[in-house]
Amino acid sequence: MTSSTLALPEKRATWWQYPIVERYTPIVTVVLALVAVWYIAAVLMNLSLVRDGFEREETPYTVSDLFEGTMSAERPLLPAPHQVIEAFVDSVFGYAPSAPRSLVFHSAVTLSATLLGFVLGALLGIGLALLIVHSRVLEKSLLPWVICSQMVPILALAPIFIVVLGAMGMQGLLPKSIISAYLCFFPVTIGMVKGFTSPDPIQLDLMRTWSASPRQVLSKLRWPAAIPYLFASLKVAVTISLIGAIVAELPTGGEAGIGARLLAGSYYGQTIQIWAALLAAAVLASGLIGLVDLIERGVARQMGVRP
Amino acid sequence: MNARKRRLGFILAVMGLLAALVLPLSSEDVAGLTTRPILSVLIVAAALLFAMAAWTQGILMVFPGFTGAFCGAVATLTLLRDPGVAGSAAAGFWAVTLAVWLGAALCVVELASIRPRNALSRRALDLAIPVLFGAVVFYLWEVLVRGFGVSPVIMPAPSAAAARFVASLPTLGGDFVQTFLRGVLIGYAIGCGAGLLVAIVAQRFAFLGRGLLPLGNFFSALPLVGVAPIMVMWFGFDWPSKAAVVALVTFFPMLVNALAGLSASGHMERDLMRSYGADYSQALNKLYLPAALPFIFNALKINATLALIGAIVAEFFGTPTQGIGFRISTEAGRMALDMVWAEIALAAIAGMAFYGLVALAERVTTFWHPSYRT
Numbered sequence: 001m002t003s004s005t006l007a008l009p010e011k012r013a014t015w016w017q018y019p020i021v022e023r024y025t026p027i028v029t030v031v032l033a034l035v036a037v038w039y040i041a042a043v044l045m046n047l048s049l050v051r052d053g054f055e056r057e058e059t060p061y062t063v064s065d066l067f068e069g070t071m072s073a074e075r076p077l078l079p080a081p082h083q084v085i086e087a088f089v090d091s092v093f094g095y096a097p098s099a100p101r102s103l104v105f106h107s108a109v110t111l112s113a114t115l116l117g118f119v120l121g122a123l124l125g126i127g128l129a130l131l132i133v134h135s136r137v138l139e140k141s142l143l144p145w146v147i148c149s150q151m152v153p154i155l156a157l158a159p160i161f162i163v164v165l166g167a168m169g170m171q172g173l174l175p176k177s178i179i180s181a182y183l184c185f186f187p188v189t190i191g192m193v194k195g196f197t198s199p200d201p202i203q204l205d206l207m208r209t210w211s212a213s214p215r216q217v218l219s220k221l222r223w224p225a226a227i228p229y230l231f232a233s234l235k236v237a238v239t240i241s242l243i244g245a246i247v248a249e250l251p252t253g254g255e256a257g258i259g260a261r262l263l264a265g266s267y268y269g270q271t272i273q274i275w276a277a278l279l280a281a282a283v284l285a286s287g288l289i290g291l292v293d294l295i296e297r298g299v300a301r302q303m304g305v306r307p
Numbered sequence: 308m309n310a311r312k313r314r315l316g317f318i319l320a321v322m323g324l325l326a327a328l329v330l331p332l333s334s335e336d337v338a339g340l341t342t343r344p345i346l347s348v349l350i351v352a353a354a355l356l357f358a359m360a361a362w363t364q365g366i367l368m369v370f371p372g373f374t375g376a377f378c379g380a381v382a383t384l385t386l387l388r389d390p391g392v393a394g395s396a397a398a399g400f401w402a403v404t405l406a407v408w409l410g411a412a413l414c415v416v417e418l419a420s421i422r423p424r425n426a427l428s429r430r431a432l433d434l435a436i437p438v439l440f441g442a443v444v445f446y447l448w449e450v451l452v453r454g455f456g457v458s459p460v461i462m463p464a465p466s467a468a469a470a471r472f473v474a475s476l477p478t479l480g481g482d483f484v485q486t487f488l489r490g491v492l493i494g495y496a497i498g499c500g501a502g503l504l505v506a507i508v509a510q511r512f513a514f515l516g517r518g519l520l521p522l523g524n525f526f527s528a529l530p531l532v533g534v535a536p537i538m539v540m541w542f543g544f545d546w547p548s549k550a551a552v553v554a555l556v557t558f559f560p561m562l563v564n565a566l567a568g569l570s571a572s573g574h575m576e577r578d579l580m581r582s583y584g585a586d587y588s589q590a591l592n593k594l595y596l597p598a599a600l601p602f603i604f605n606a607l608k609i610n611a612t613l614a615l616i617g618a619i620v621a622e623f624f625g626t627p628t629q630g631i632g633f634r635i636s637t638e639a640g641r642m643a644l645d646m647v648w649a650e651i652a653l654a655a656i657a658g659m660a661f662y663g664l665v666a667l668a669e670r671v672t673t674f675w676h677p678s679y680r681t
Contacts, residue, residue, distance in 0.1 A: 026518030
C-alpha cells in the first residue's frame with residue numbers, strides 16, 4: 001500500500017465554500033439589505049411630498065406615477081441611491097476639474113487642507129511624544145493635559161481659529177490645515193508615547209549593557225518598536241484630519257471644499273448635492289485610509305516583517 | 308537637571324527681580340516699583356524666597372520657590388491694573404514675569420524628580436504637577452495678553468473669559484441644557500443602546516456579524532458629522548436633529564467594540580456554560596455581557612467626546628437661538644471672543660465631567676478586570 005491510497009479522497013469544495021465567497025457573501029448581503037431599506041425609506045419619505053405636488057397641480061395620478069415620482073424627485077427628503085450615484089458621477093465627470101460645480105475641484109480643496117494638516121499634525125504629535133518620552137518633567141506635567149484635552153470637544157475651537165487667523169491675515173489653506181493638525185495630533189501623541197515606551201525593560205537593559213546612547217536607543221529600539229503604533233494612530237488621525245478640514249470649511253462660509261458644498265446644499269435645500277458631497281467625503285476617507293495601509297505594508301516589508 | 312544648574316537658574320531669577328526695581332516698568336511715564344511700597348516688598352520677598360530656594364532641595368526648595376513665584380505673580384497682576392502698564396509694559400515688568408516663570412518652572416522640574424514612597428503622596432504629586440503646570444501656563448497667557456495689549460479680538464485674557472463666564476451664567480445654563488442635556492444625552496443613549504442591541508443580535512447570528520463588522524469598521528471611519536445638514540432637514544432646527552446626529556455618530560463605534568467584546572469570552576468559559584445547561588439568555592447575562600463590559604466602556608468613553616462634537620457641529624447648520632455651537636458661531640461672527648472662550652470652557656467642563664462619570668461607572672462595574680487590580 002502506498003501512502004496515496006491511504007490519503008482521504010480529496011473533497012471538492014462546493015462553490016459556496018470557497019474562502020472568498022464565504023468571506024464576502026455576508027458583507028454583500030448586508031449591503032444589499034441596506035440598499036433595499038434605503039429604497040423603501042425613500043419611497044415612504046418622499047411619498048407625501050410627491051402626492052402634495054400632484055394634488056397642487058390637480059393632475060390625476062396613479063400609484064405607479066407616485067412611485068416614479070419618489071424615485072426622481074428634484075428635492076427629495078431622501079434621494080434614492082441611484083439619484084445620489086448619478087449626481088456623484090455627473091459632478092465628478094460631467095464638468096472640467098477646475099469648474100466650481102465639479103466635485104473633483106471641491107474634493108481637491110478639502111484634500112489639500114487635509115493632507116497638509118495631517119502631515120503637520122503627525123509631525124507635531126511625534127515630536128511631542130519624543131519630548132514626553134525623554135523628559136520626566138513633561139511626562140508628569142504635559143501628558144495629563146494632553147489626555148484631558150482629548151475629552152474636550154476640540155472641534156468647537158474651529159470657528160475661533162478661522163476668525164483669529166483671518167484677523168491675522170491668514171486665509172485659504174493654512175487655517176483649515178491648522179485645525180486639521182490641531183485635531184489629529186492627539187491620537188498620534190498618545191499612540192506614539194505608548195509605542196516609544198512599548199519595549200520591555202529587559203530590552204532597554206540590553207541597550208544599557210551595550211552602553212547605547214539615548215539616541216541609539218531611540219533609533220535602534222524605540223522607533224522600530226513604535227512603528228505598529230504609529231500606523232494605527234495615523235489611520236485614526238487621517239480620518240480626524242479629514243473631518244477637521246470639512247468642519248473648518250463651515251464657519252468660513254467657505255467658497256470651496258466639501259464642507260462648503262454641504263453648507264450650500266443645506267441652505268438651498270439641494271439634498272442630492274449634500275448626499276453626493278457626503279459620498280465624495282466617504283470616498284476620500286477610504287482612499288486616505290487605504291493609502292496609509294499601503295504605506296504600512298510597504299514599511300513592514302522593508303523592515304522584514306513576514307506576513 | 309543638576310543642583311548647580313538649578314542654583315544658577317534661581318540666581319538669574321533673583322537678579323531679574325532686583326533689576327526690575329530699577330528698570331522702567333512701562334514705555335509710558337509711570338511710577339517705578341520703588342515708589343510703590345507694597346509691590347516693592349512683594350518683589351523683595353520673592354527675591355529672598357528664590358535665594359532661599361537656590362540653596363535647598365527637594366520639598367524644602369519647592370515651598371519657598373512656589374511662594375516666591377506666587378509673590379511675583381501677584382505683583383505683576385497688580386501692576387497690570389495700572390492702565391499705564393497694561394498694553395505698554397517694558398523691561399522691568401517683563402523681568403519680573405520671566406523671573407516668575409523661571410522660578411515656577413524650576414520648581415515643577417524639581418517636583419517631578421521627587422519620588423515619594425507611599426501611594427497617597429505619590430497620587431497627590433501626580434495631581435499637583437499638572438495643576439501647577441497649568442497654572443503657570445494660564446498666568447503666562449494672562450500676563451502676555453495684557454502686558455502686550457493683544458487685541459481681545461485675537462486672543463482674550465483668561466480672566467476676561469472667566470469674568471464673562473460668571474457674568475453670563477444664565478445664558479450658559481440655557482445653552483448647556485439645550486446642547487448637552489437634550490441633544491447629547493438623548494442621542495448618546497439612543498446611539499449607544501442601538502449599537503449594543505445590534506451587536507447582541509449580530510453575535511447571535513454569525514452570518515450577520517461577519518457582514519456587519521467590516522461595514523461597521525468602514526462607517527466608523529467616515530466623516531459622519533457631515534450628515535448634520537440632512538438631519539436638520541429631517542428633524543427640524545430643535546434638539547431632535549442634534550440627537551439624531553449624535554445617535555448616528557455614536558452607533559458605529561459602539562457596534563464595533565461591543566461585537567469585539569461579546570466574542571471576547573474564551574472557549575473554556577462557553578463550554579462551562581454549556582455544561583451548566585445554561586440557555587442563551589443566561590449565558591448572555593452571566594458570561595457574554597460581563598466579558599464585553601471593558602469593550603463597551605471603551606466605546607462609551609470614545610463616544611462621550613464624539614457625541615459632544617457631533618452636537619456642536621450639528622448646531623452650526625441651524626438651531627433655535629440657543630446651544631453651545633450656535634453661540635460659538637454667532638459670537639465668533641461678532642468678534643466677541645471672550646464669550647466664545649467662555650462657551651468653550653463650558654464645553655470642556657461638560658466634556659470632562661461626562662467622561663469622568665463614564666470612567667467612574669467603569670471602575671464601579673468592572674472592578675474585577677485585570678487593569679484595575681493592584
